[in-house]
Amino acid sequence: MTARPARPPSLPVLAGAALLVLGACVPVQPVGASPEREDVTGVRADPGAVRAGGDLVVALSAEPDRLDPTTSSSLYTRYVMNAVCEKLYDVDADGELVPQLAAALPTTSADGLEVTIPVRQGVRFADGTPLDAAAVVTTLERNLTLETSSRKSELGPVSDVQALDPATVLVRYSRPFAPLTASLADRAGMVMSPTALAELGEDFGDRPTCVGPFKYVERVPQTSITVERDPNYYAADEVHLDSITYRIMTDANIRAANLRSGDVQVADSLSPQDVDALAQEDGIGLLQTGSFGYQGVTFNLGNTEGVGNPPGRIDTPLATDPRIREAFSLAVDRQALVNSVFNDWYEPACSFISPASTYATAAGEACPPHDPERARRLLTEAGVQLPYRIRVSASNTADTLRLSQALQASVLEAGFELEIEPVEYSTLLDQQSSGDFEAVQLGWSGRVDPHGNAASFLTTAAGNNYSGYSNPEVDALLQRAAQSTDPAVRAQLYGQVVTIVQRDNPIVYLYRVRSITGYVSSGEDAVAGVETYADGVVRLGRAAFVTEED
Template sequence: MSSSLTRRSFLGLGAAAGTATLLAACGDGTVAAPGTAGGTLKWGWSSVTSWDPVTSSAGWDVHLLSLVYAGLTKLDEKGNAVPALATGWTYDSAGTTLTFTLRPGLKFSDGTALDADAVKQSLERGRDFPKSLVAAQLANVRSVTAPDATTVVLGLAQPDYQIPNLLAGKTGMIVSPAAIAADAAALATKPVGAGPFTLTSYVQNAKAVLTRNPDYWDAASIKLAGFEAYPLPEPATVVAALQSGQYDVAQIPGGQVEAAKAAGLRVQVIPSLVVAVLDVNITKKPFDDPKVTEALRYAVDRAALLKTAQFGHGEVAYQPFPKGYAGYSNSLEGIYQYDPAKAKQLLAQSSYGTSPVDVVITTAKAEGVPEQLQSQLNAAGFKATIEVIPQAQATQLVYVQHSKALFVDQFAGRDSAVQAFQVLFGKEGLMNPGRQTPPELADALAKVSRTPLDDPTYPSVLQAATAVAVKSMPNVFLYSVPRILARRANVSAIPEFTVVQRFEGVTVS
C-alpha cells in the first residue's frame, strides 16, 4: 500500500531545484502579507467556455474553474498531487484499486453534503454523460463505490498510478449532485462546487463576480473577500488598465514587461507548462514524406522565434516538458538545433528533390511568429505561404476535420503526464491531427501508467517515453511560454503554481 504523500508527479522537481515557498519571494522578491479576509481582486485573465467542468472545451478554463470547484486532490506549486477534499489515498498491491479518504463535514456551495456518494455521482457523470469532454480520461475507471460517507473506492481496468494527478484538474472537479439533478444544463453558467469562491454573477465574455466560500475545506488560506474575473485585456492597453485600477492583476505579453515595471507595477514571470508548438498532419502533403517532416525540425530557429514572441521570456524547447521536471529528458537537449543547410539536404533526399517544397502555414494571426517562421522555412528550401483562419474555427478545421497540414499553436500541459501524452500523441489526441501513434510510443506510455510515481525508476521511465515521443512524432516544439502577471502595488505576491494559478494567501490592501 502506498501513501499519496510520498508520490511524485510528472512535474516533481529534483532536489537540486529547491522547494518554492508558497507566499514568499514570488518572482519579484516581495513577500505576501498574512492579512485578514478582505478586499476584492480584479483579474484580467480570460473567459470560460463553460462553468461545467464536464462540458468545458478549453484547457485554459481550469484556472477559473478552480476558483469555484475543488477536487479530491490538487497540485502543489511543483505539480505534485497533494490532499484536497481527500486527506489521502492508497493503492492496492496490483495498482487497480485506489481508495480515497474524504475530510468529514464537507459541503457544496449550495449547502448540500459533499460525501462519498456525491463524489461517486460526480465522477460517474464525468465518465458516462454523453456530452462529457472528460470521459476519455476516466475510461480506465471501471467502478466507483462509496462504502461509507468518507471512503471512495475506484476500481481500475488496469494499473494506473496517474489518477491522483489526473483528478486534480477538470476531470476530478466535484459537482453538486443536487445541482445536476435540478438542472444540469444550467451548470454552464451557474456552477455549484466546493471551491474557494462561489459565483454570484456572470455576464458571458464580460465579467464574473465571485465571493469567498466560508465552507471551503481550506477557507483559512483564502484572504480575499471577493474575486472579479474579466476577459484578457488587449496587449496595448493592459498596462494602462492596471494603472487605472480597472484590474488589480492581469496577464501581460513579454513585450509589455518593461513598460509595466516602468509604470510602477510588480511583475512576476511564473514558469508554466505552456509550450509553443507546430502541429503537423502527416497525412497531408508535403508532410506525408518523412524526410520533409524531419527537415522542418531543423529549419526552425527557435531562439529567434522566442525573442520575437516572448521578448526572451521563456526558453527554447525541443520537448513538451520544461527543464527541472521529471518528464524532461536531458538526452533531447539541442536535438534539432537550427541547421538550414541540413534541412535543405533532407528536402533534397525527399520525393520533392531539389525543388522548393510548398507548405502552407495556418495560423489565427499572421503577424509575429508565423511571418518569421515563413522567412525561416523559405531560407531552408521550403516555399511557405501563410493562411489566416478565424480563431473560433481553428479547432474545427485543424483538429476535427484534420484539413490543415501545419498549424501554429500552443499546448497547455495537463495534470497527468499520460494525459499530456494522450492529447499530443494519442491516436485520438486533439493535437495529433494525423491520428497516428507508433507502437513503440504506445508501449512506452503504457509502461508509464503502470509505474508508481514513488518508484525510483519512474523519472527514467517517463523520460524514456518523452524521448520516444519527440523522435517518433511530427510535433515541432518551439519555446516555453511562462505566465507573466503584472499587479498593482497594493496586491500581495501571487503564489507561483506551475499548472493552475491559485490565490491562497493573496491580499488586496
C-alpha cells in the same frame, strides 16, 4: 514574496498573424541562451494589512471555453474554475501534489489495481449539497462516460468507481495507473455538485456549481465572467474578497495599460515586450514562473472525425510523409525565435518533458538541430514542389503575430512558405478539436506528471489527440510508463517516446513560456495573496486588498 530557483518555462496558448506570407518579418538572429530567472510564485498578505471585502478585477488574456471541467480544454477556463471548483488534489508552489478536497493522498493496493481516496468531510457545494464519496463517484463517472469528455484518457483504464462509505472512494483499474493523483490535481479532479449535474446535465458549464472560495454568478460572452464569495465554503474565513470579475482583454498592451491605470488589479500572461518596463514601475508587482507545458505546431495527420475518434486518412504530403514534418522541425531555429520574439524570457522546447522534471533524461531533452540544408534535402527527397506551403491556424494576438512572422522567416530558407490564418482563440480551440486545420499553432500549459502532457495528445484516439496521430509503439510505451511506479523506469520510457515522436513529428515543439502575472502592489488598490504556479494557473482564492504600512 515567495521565491525559488527557476523551472524551465512553459505555459498557455500563443499563435497568430495574417493570412498569406507576411512581408514585415521579425528578424531571427541566433543569440545566446536565455538567462536564468528566479521564480516568484506569490505575494503573501500580512494578516494585519488585509482589508475585508472588495471587488477584484482581473484582465484575462483570452475568452475561456465552456466552464465545464469534463469538456473544457482552455487554460483560461482553468483560471476561472480554480476560483469556483476545487479538486481532490492540487499542486503547490514547489510542484508537489497535496490534498485539497481529498483528506489525504491516496493509497494503492500492492498490485496497483485499487486506489483508495479519502474524502474531506463537513464540506458543502455552493448549492448546499454535502460533499461525500458518492458525489465524487458521480463526477468521475461523468468524466469517464460523457461522450464529449476530454478527461477519460487522463483517468486511465478505470474498470469501476464506487463509494465504500460516505468518506471513501475506491477506484479499480484493469491495469495499474500511476498518474492518477496528478490527473486529479486538475480538471479531472474538480468535483461537481451532483444536484447541479442532475438538473443541468450537459449544460452544467452554463452554471457551474462546485466547492470553491467563490461561486459562479454570470458570464457576458466576449466581455467578462463574475464570481462572488461563497458563504458555504469550508474555509470561508480565509476568503477576503467579495467578488472577482475576469474581464476579457486579449491585447497584451491593453492588459498592461489597464494594470498601470489601476482599472484592473491583476493581469495574467503579460507580454515579454512589456515586462522589463513594468518591472521598473512603482506600484506594480510581477509574479513569474516556469511551467510544465510547451508551445508548438500540431499537424493534422488524421483528425477527420473530431478529437477522440479513431483517425482517418488525410491524403496530403504533410499528413502522409514524415520527412516533410521532420524537415519543418529542422527548419525552425528555436533559440533565435525565443530571443528575437520574446526578449529572452522564454526557452526553447523540443519535447513534452520539462528539463526540470523528475522524468527528464538525455533522450527526453534531446533537441533536433537547426539544419535548413538537411531540411531542404528532405523536402527534395519527398518530391514536393518548393516552396512547400503550409496553412497554419493561429491565435490573433499581437505577441503571436510576432511569433508567426518570425516562424515564417525561420523556415523560409529550408523551403517552407507558411500561410498564417489568424483566428479568435475560442474559435481556434473548436477548429483544433474538429480537425478543421492543416496545422495549428497552440500549446499546453502542462501538468506535473508527463502522462498529462503526452498520453492525451499522442495516444491513438485520446481526448486531446488533435493531430489524429496513431503509433502502436507509442501507445504501448505510454501505457507501460503509466503502469510503472518507478520514476527511473518511467523517465526512460518517456525518453523512448520522445525519440519516436521526433521521428514522426505530429507535434513540433517550439518553446516554453514563463507565466508572467502583474498585480497592483501599492496604493488604495494594492492586492496580495495572488499566486501562480508551474501548472500555469493564477490563483486568487486567498487574494485580498491590503492597506500599506505607513
